[in-house]
Amino acid sequence: MSAFDAPQFTDETKAREYLEAIRWPDGPVCPHCGSLEGAYRLEGKKHRPGLLKCKDCREQFSVTVGTVFERSKIPLTKWVLATHLMCSSKKGISSHQIARTLGVTYKTAWFMTHRIREAMAPAKDAGPLGGEGKTVEADETYLSKSPKTRKPAGLPLGAKPAPQVFSLVERGGNVRSMYLDDKNIRGALVQHLHEASRLVTDGSNVYKAQVVNHESVDHSKYEWARGDVHTNTLENFFSIFKRGLIGTYQHMDKKHLNRYLAEFDFRRNNRVKLGINDAQRTAIALKGIEGKRLTYRSPDETQTAPLTQG
Ligand SMILES: [Zn+2]
Structure with missing residues (x-):
C-alpha cells in the first residue's frame, strides 16, 4: 500500500473525520x-455531510468554516493529499505535479x-x-539564476535587480524569511528580532x-567564522530554497514570494531532525488552516460557494 492509499486521501468521509480530529x-x-x-451533527439526506449546528448561537458550520479551505468545492481528500x-x-512540489x-486543473x-x-x-x-541569551543569525540573499542580476550595484543598464530575501534564524529555533521589497532590513529587524537577542551577521553595513x-x-x-560567529545556518537554508525555488517554481511571481518563503520556512521549522515525520508535519500544516487572513481569492469564481457551504 502506498502512502497515497491512506483512507483520508481516498474517502471523503474519512478525510473529513481526519481533519476534524486534527482541528x-x-x-x-x-x-x-x-x-x-x-454543537450537534445534522444527519440525514436533507443536510450535506459534515454539517453541525451550534446550540448556543444556532449557526451551522463544518470543519472548513473559518479556514483557508472555506468556499471551495474541492473535495477534502484532495486538500489533505495536496x-x-x-x-x-x-x-517543494510544483503546481503542475x-x-x-x-487530477485537477493547473x-x-x-x-x-x-x-x-x-x-x-x-x-x-x-x-x-x-530573546535573552539567544543567538540569532541574519542574512540576505538574491534570488537569481544569473550572477549579473544578483547585486543591485553594477547592474547592466535597464536590468532589474533580483528579488532580495532576508532571513533570521534563532539557533536551535525557527527560521523566518521575507521578501524585501519596499521594507528595509532595519524595519524587518524591529519587527522580527527580539531586542534582547545576540545578533550575528556578515560584515554588511546594514x-x-x-x-x-x-x-x-x-x-x-x-573571514567566514570566528568561534560561533557565522551565518552558516542561513547559508545552508538559502541553498535549499534556492534549489527549490529555481528548480520547482519556474514561474514564480514576486508578489507571491512571501508565501513560497513561508513554505520553505515551515518545512525547515518542522524538519525530520526534530523528530517530525511526514504525517506529523502534514497535521501541523492542517492545524494552521484556521484563522489565516486570506490575501487573494479563487482565480475561478465557479470554484467558490456560499459561506455556509463551508
Ligand atoms: Zn456558536
Whole structure:
C-alpha cells in the first residue's frame, strides 16, 4: 500500500473525520461564537455531510468554516493529499505535479497550493525571534539564476535587480524569511528580532548600529567564522530554497514570494531532525488552516460557494 492509499486521501468521509480530529481534538468548536460544547451533527439526506449546528448561537458550520479551505468545492481528500505532498517533499512540489497527481486543473492546483502556504505561514501573533541569551543569525540573499542580476550595484543598464530575501534564524529555533521589497532590513529587524537577542551577521553595513548585541564576520576579508560567529545556518537554508525555488517554481511571481518563503520556512521549522515525520508535519500544516487572513481569492469564481457551504 502506498502512502497515497491512506483512507483520508481516498474517502471523503474519512478525510473529513481526519481533519476534524486534527482541528478539534477535544470535540467541535463553533467558529461563529467559540462555543466548545454546543454543537450537534445534522444527519440525514436533507443536510450535506459534515454539517453541525451550534446550540448556543444556532449557526451551522463544518470543519472548513473559518479556514483557508472555506468556499471551495474541492473535495477534502484532495486538500489533505495536496497538503501531504507539499509537506513531504523537501524542495517543494510544483503546481503542475500537484495537478497531475490530484487530477485537477493547473489553475485549481495553483489556488490550492497558495492556500496551503497560507496555512504554513506563522500565526499573526507569532512574535519576534530570539530573546535573552539567544543567538540569532541574519542574512540576505538574491534570488537569481544569473550572477549579473544578483547585486543591485553594477547592474547592466535597464536590468532589474533580483528579488532580495532576508532571513533570521534563532539557533536551535525557527527560521523566518521575507521578501524585501519596499521594507528595509532595519524595519524587518524591529519587527522580527527580539531586542534582547545576540545578533550575528556578515560584515554588511546594514546591520551596523541596528542592534546593541551584534557581532559579525567580514567576508570581504575572507573571514567566514570566528568561534560561533557565522551565518552558516542561513547559508545552508538559502541553498535549499534556492534549489527549490529555481528548480520547482519556474514561474514564480514576486508578489507571491512571501508565501513560497513561508513554505520553505515551515518545512525547515518542522524538519525530520526534530523528530517530525511526514504525517506529523502534514497535521501541523492542517492545524494552521484556521484563522489565516486570506490575501487573494479563487482565480475561478465557479470554484467558490456560499459561506455556509463551508
Ligand atoms: Zn456558536
